[in-house]
Amino acid sequence: MANELGGFMVEKNPAFEAWAVNITPGSRVADWSDQELARAIREGIRPDGTVIGPPMPISLYRGLSDDDLYSIVAFLRTLPANGTATPFSTYNIPLPPAYGPPIESVAAIPAGVTVAYGEYLAGPVAHCLECHTPMGERGPMFDTHLGAGGFEFHGPWGTSVSSNITSHKDGLAGYSDAELKAMITQGVRPDGSRMLPPMGYHHYAAMTETDLNAVVLYLRQLPPLPEGG
Ligand code: HEC
Known part of the structure; x- marks a missing residue:
């Protein structure tokens, strides 16, 4: 695509x-x-x-x-x-004059299986949270609905809705780490069904084991929220 x-x-x-x-x-x-x-x-x-x-x-x-x-x-x-x-x-909507104050410099987060590195990968790098957080008037509702899913995507595949990826039972609670990693990197659910676009599974397949473990560690500690927040 x-x-x-x-x-x-x-x-x-x-x-x-x-x-x-x-x-x-x-x-x-x-x-x-x-x-x-x-x-x-x-x-x-x-x-x-x-x-x-x-x-x-x-x-x-x-x-x-x-x-x-x-x-x-x-x-x-x-x-x-x-x-x-x-x-x-x-x-057709007004764009903000800026997304925040000018940025001088952002220090690297050391790679490792830590929540901080997982948060960095799931946020700025792989932007999982952009798609998996419902969109409000002023963009994704990170403050109140982080990872709750329910964001709709329209394309040649029809409509797909991002899943809840919090630690809630509507989210990832029922999946093992191996099942989660297979969904992220291959787009295949434990029952063998294929997940719909636009999630970039083929890009995530390039993540190292450390990266994946850090992302899973981070997702596991997201406060539980029901579907769509
Ligand atoms: C471009 C948007 C987008 C991005 C970026 C994205 N996802 Fe998704 N994701 C989706 C959509 C849409 C679905 C639902 C697919 C379907 O219905 O088949 C989904 C499904 C999932 C599922 C399946 C959950 C379930 O219960 O079936 C998991 C796990 C997941 N994403 C994790 C992640 C992680 C982790 C990342 C970052 C590494 C990520 N996603 C990045 C859009 C995205």
């Missing part, structure tokens, strides 16, 4: 029509400095001062460490240049 050349519609709803734009070196980002591209990713502000809208999870990307952010920038610079002009997203 997703490829790095962009140019596909990500979501269409009454609030916005979002397109994933070309971010290869063949696009306008070629003219942006590394700092400018980094700021667009982590703070959602383009060099011309305009703000990037949903569904890009800027509020989570604000937590990306400098090391990881600049690794992403370096990686994007190595993509094959593609000159395809992709449509821009349109918003």
Whole structure:
């Protein structure tokens, strides 16, 4: 579904029509400095001062460490240049002037099977919580509904609804660690059924055992919430 050349519609709803734009070196980002591209990713502000809208999870990307952010920038610079002009997203809702105060620097969280590292992976890096938290007027309701699921996605597959991934019985309480890892990395439930898009199982398959254990450890301690909060 997703490829790095962009140019596909990500979501269409009454609030916005979002397109994933070309971010290869063949696009306008070629003219942006590394700092400018980094700021667009982590703070959602383009060099011309305009703000990037949903569904890009800027509020989570604000937590990306400098090391990881600049690794992403370096990686994007190595993509094959593609000159395809992709449509821009349109918003019928006002975008905020910024997602928070300017960010000077974010320190790396040491890798290891810790709740802190799991939280970093499930948030800024793999943005599990963006999709698995219901959306309110001002974005995902992290403060009150963290991980409760119930966010709807529309696409060629029909409609999928993100699952509750808290420690509640409506959530992950009934799954073993091995079952959870198989769902995250393969998109297959314990009964053998395949999970629907748009969760990026194929990307998560690249997670190391340490990464996966940290994410599972973190999810297990999310306060239990019923489906959809
Ligand atoms: C782009 C949105 C998106 C992202 C990002 C995402 N998910 Fe999901 N996830 C979904 C949707 C939608 C479903 C439901 C799929 C279905 O109905 O078949 C789902 C299902 C699941 C399930 C199955 C639960 C069950 O009871 O069936 C688990 C576990 C899960 N996600 C964990 C994660 C974790 C952990 C991450 C981050 C590493 C993550 N998800 C990232 C959208 C997402």
